[in-house]
Amino acid sequence: MLDFFLGHYAYWFVVILLCVGLYGILFKKNLVKKTIGLAIFQVSVVLYFVSIASKWDATVPVRDANIPVEQVANYLNPLPHTLMLTAIVVGVATLGVAFTLLMAIYNRYGTLDEQELLEEIQ
Amino acid sequence: MRHQDESPIVLLGSRLLTPYIMLFGWYVIFFGHYSPGGGFQGGTLLAASVLLIRISGGRRVSRLQIQEFATTPLAVIGVIIYFATGLVAMLMGGYFLDYELLPFTGMEPAMVRYWGILIIEVGIGLAVMAILVMIYDNMVKGEDYA
Amino acid sequence: MKALKIIILILFASVLIYAASDLPYRGDPDNLMHAEESITGTTVVGSYVIQEAYNDAKTPNIVTVILGDYRSIDTFGEQVVVFTAGLITILILRNRRRVV
Structure with a gap:
């Protein structure tokens, strides 16, 4: 049971973080807060990918002359790290573009509240 | 940016910090072969050093460092460094971005790959720095058009 | 409407926690994605890269080798994406023609 917990608690924290992000997207009325929720959602996906790359008793993926490269278990899996570097x-x-769009919306309508925006558009 | 007086203490602190952050950014770019780091991280640090002066000093002081019209050409230069590296390798008879065929004489192919990676990291760093500064500048400008 | 959102949130969380319980143990070196050879007999990319990165590019940092060499076209595309994002901010915010 302890083994199961130690092997899975990182995933559960990622799920909690995903739910925090989804809560922000669903419940908040302000568009800036919705965007922050999207960012939290994205960060949780990044954390998930980084956490599956880990191996016990392994070191960072920078080659050390004292640690043999031939045994793969000595180094963390470098592929998820690279993919997440690009994703970040x-x-x-894209967050910059999102905030730019929000600024354009505010310049035109003078509000960022979802309900007021819907009324303004109609 | 709306009119507001800059604080001399904050400006002095940023002026003290900025060159070291910029130096550390270049260090992260060029030492990325041997430690965690690389073009994206170093470019973000460079952008931080530029943005620190812009936030603390306002438009009048930041004109002395990197002007607003210079960010777009810097980003284009960064992308072109990357693309030209791949194109030169293709013109020498290989695939796109196949660094082995870059025209460095007197080196084994693995070392040519080493230098090819360094060139594209510098291109990435320049582009990321210029674009982050560009986004900030456009946000400040866009506020005035309201 | 609010109750529907809460139900969606709870369903989302429960489905994800149920799915996460079936994932392989974190940090176990015997996981399939850390193996040297996949179940179909091909080489696993992460392990191949750990073993051969220094011979291919003489660079100790394996992540840099993947980013700049093995997946360099992907990195180029990403740089173009970032560049396009910068251009889009110009197009949106510095548009002097008033639309209202």
């Missing part, structure tokens, strides 16, 4: 940068860029 794209996330920052």
Whole structure:
């Protein structure tokens, strides 16, 4: 049972973080808060990918001359780290675009509240 | 940015910090072969050093560092460094971004790959720095158009 | 409407926790994604990269080798995405023509 808990608690924390992000997207009325919820959602996916890359008793994926490379269990899996590095940068860029769009909306309608925006548009 | 007086204490602190952050950014880019780091992380640090002066000093002081019209050409230069590296490798008879065929004389193919990775990391760092600064500048400008 | 949202949230959480309980143990070196050879007999990319990155590019940092060499076209596409995001901010916010 303890083994099961130690092997899975990281996933459950990721699920909690996903739910926090989804809560922000679903319940908040302000568009900026919705965007923050999206960012939290994205960060939780990044954390999940980083957590599945781990191995017990392994070191970071930088080759050390004293640790043999031939035994794969000595190094963390570097592939999820690379994929998440790209995902983080794209996330920052898309977050910038999202906030730019919000600024354009605010310049035009003068509000960021979802309900007021719907009334303004009609 | 709306009119507000800059605080001399904050400005002095940022002026003290900025060159070291920028130096550390270049260190992270160039030492990325031997430690955690690389183009994206170093580019973000460079952008932090530029944005620190912009936030603390306002538009008048930041004009002395990197001007607003310079960010777009810097980003284009970063992308072109990356693309040209791949294109040169293709013109030398290999695949796109196949660094082995880059025209470095007197080196074994693995070392040519080492230098090819370094060139594209510098391109990535430049592009990421310029684009983060560009997004900030456009947000500040866009506020004025309201 | 609010009750529906709460139900959606709880369903989402329970489905994900149920699915997460079937995942392999975190950090176990015998996981399939950490093996040297997959069940179909092909080489697993992560293990191949750990073993051969230094011979291929003489660079100790394996993540840098993947980012700049093995998956370099992917990185180029991502750089273009970031560049396009920067251009989009110009197009949206510096548009001097008033639309209202």
